[in-house]
Amino acid sequence: MALTLPIALLTLVPLLVVLASFLSPQPAVWTHLAHYVLPDVLRNTALLIGGVGCGVLLLGVSLAWLTAMCEFPGRRFFAWALMLPLAMPAYVLAFVMVGLLDFTGPVQTWLRAAFGGSGWFPPIRSSGGVVLVLSLAFYPYVYLLARNAFATQGRRALEAAQMLGVSRRKAFWRVAIPMARPWIVGGLTLALMETLADFGAVSVFNFDTFTTAIYKAWFALFNLPAASQLASLLVLFVLALAVIEQRVRGERLYHARAGGGERIALRGSARWGAVAWCTLVLLVAFVIPMIQLGHWVAQVWADDFDARYPAFIGRSVLLAALAALLVMALALALAYARRRYRDAGTRWLVRLATLGYAVPGTVLAVGVFIPIAWLDNLLLAALQPLGFDGFQVLKGTVAVMLLALAARFLAVGFQPVDSAMQRITRNQEEAARSLGLRSRQVVARLHLPLLRGGLLTALLMVFVDVMKEMPITLMTRAFGWDTLAVRVFEMTSEGMWDRAALPALFIVLAGLLPVMLLTRHGAPE
Structure with missing residues (x-):
């Protein structure tokens, strides 16, 4: 408890600070939000959730089925x-698509030159364009989990269904999809949480x-209470999504097994x-986006x-390295505490500590900034009699950025560490202690x-x-302390797609590292 509680507070304090804005509602703020902000925001959010949800399911499930269960030329290549x-x-895919498909972009320019006239082209700067880009960006969450589900549920289940007179198409809907539902829902939930964030x-x-x-309320209107109360509504959306996921999964038991049987050999068309x-x-x-970035x-x-x-x-690199360390x-401390102390309190604190990945970066930025600003004011009042004439002590420091980033990405670091910790058996620990090693020596050796x-x-x-992360860095950094992601934001805000490409390319190349790791330890063939 003494080890896990301080770590859990990294996530709990920002969330509680944001949710506490409901305890002191400001009628003027809510009147402004209700008339000028919430109608468009709620409509757009509902559209994104529905559109991106359908998009990632269509892309992720269909591609997962093809690469896991079917045989066709290039399957092994497409699988990874x-x-x-x-x-x-x-955000990189977004500005590349806008740069390519906008009226002045190379695609429409070529079409006008090739076929004459202005012609009609689907507008990329539309709700459909946003849904398309986010579906393409987030479908791998569904693809990765669904492919693992299809590959491990066993192809013989489909063969058994077909022996009972069920067609291959019906077996897909009545056998394969229900058996893979927990994985598909898990991937869909991740994609929708990323969409909300x-x-x-x-x-x-x-x-x-x-x-x-939230960003405009804070940095354009300089209204932190409005940003906080918008953030609290977003937290409720995220929590509702998590509850819905648990309800959809239900309490049924799903069993995975090694895949068996031959893949479906596709023929003809x-x-x-x-x-x-x-x-x-x-x-x-x-x-195509990589080629355009390179150009x-x-x-x-x-x-x-x-x-x-x-x-x-x-x-x-400095921010990402410090945050990763x-x-x-923190992940090592949590995994060790979870292994050593098996009480319900420790389990709940570990779960709460890793809740931050489901919380958007803008929410954590607001939730961290408010208590830091309060503490900053206390420190300034205490230091002024000593001759300190600065206007801030903690705000805008790397330490504050690291707190918010640690709360956001602790779940990312905890999962692989905890999985590795679970592989260490009790017998190995007892054997080490029988050789005279103390607790610290057991940990070290x-x-x-x-x-x-x-x-x-x-x-x-x-x-x-952290290299890819934008809102936390943008909202909590010191003035002028720009990173590659901030540079991308500044250039895209001005519509300078070509100048945004250079920092974006660095970020994408860095992002290839974990993807290579996933392909190495991905779903079975």
Whole structure:
């Protein structure tokens, strides 16, 4: 309890601070929100949840089924290549798509030159464009989990259904999908939580959601109470989504087993249709955006890469490295406490400590800033008699950024560390103690060597997530303390897609590291 409670407070304090805004409602703030903000925000949020939910299910489940259960040319390649879009942040994919498909972009310009006239082209700056981009960015969450479910549930179950007279298509809907439901729902929930948390992509489209409304209330209207109360509504959305996921899963038991039987050999048009579908998604979600980024970078490299970029890269790497080390240490402490103390209190504190990944970065930024500002005022009042004439002590420091980032990504670091900890048996610990090792020596000489793989995975995953993270860095950094993600935001805010490509390319290349790790330890063939 003494070890886990302080770590859990990293997440609980920001959440409680945000939710506490309900205890002191401000009628003027709520009147303004109700008339000018909430109608558009609620409508857009509902549209995103519905549209992206359908999009990621269509893409993720269909691709997972094809690569896990069917045989067609290129299946092995597509099985891992379709996870590559995970390396591309949604805000990067957003500005690339706008740059490519806007009226002045290369696609429409070529169409006008080739066929004459202005013609009609689906507007990318629309609600449909936002849904398309976020579906392409987040479908790998559903794909990865659904593919694992299909590959491990056993192909013989489908063969048994077909022997009972059920057609292959009906067996897919009545056997395969119900058996894979927990994994599909889990991936869908992750995708929808990322959708609710997205700030960069919706900013590119000027599509108002809770995250952009929170940012504007804080930095455009300088109204922290309005930002806090909008954040509290977003927290309720996220918690409701988590409850719905648990209800949808229900209490049924699902059993996974090793895959068996032959894959479905696709023939004729179905065979090449599968190749075309996988190729189309991979091209649109990753290959074409990477080519466009490379083209823009080649155009601006000579003029844009100057003395500022080593600073952008240095700050990004420094922040990501410090956050990764902090999260790794906290995750190790949580995993060790969970192993050593098996009481209900410890289990709940561990669960609460890892709740931050489900909370949008804008919410955590508001929740961290409010108590830090209060503490800052106390420190200023105490230091002024000593001759201190500054206007802030803690606000805008790297320490505050690290607190918010640790709360946000602790779950990312905890999962691989805890999984590695579970592989260490009690017999190994007892054998070490029988050799005369004390508790600290057991940790140093048994746990840490065996946890090395899990710790390295946690370090890598958190490092890359922080490199890509935008809202927390943008909202809590000191003035002028810009990172690669902040540089992307500034350039895209001005519509300078080509100048945003250079920092974006650095971020995408860094994001390839965890994707390679996932492909190495992915679903069975």
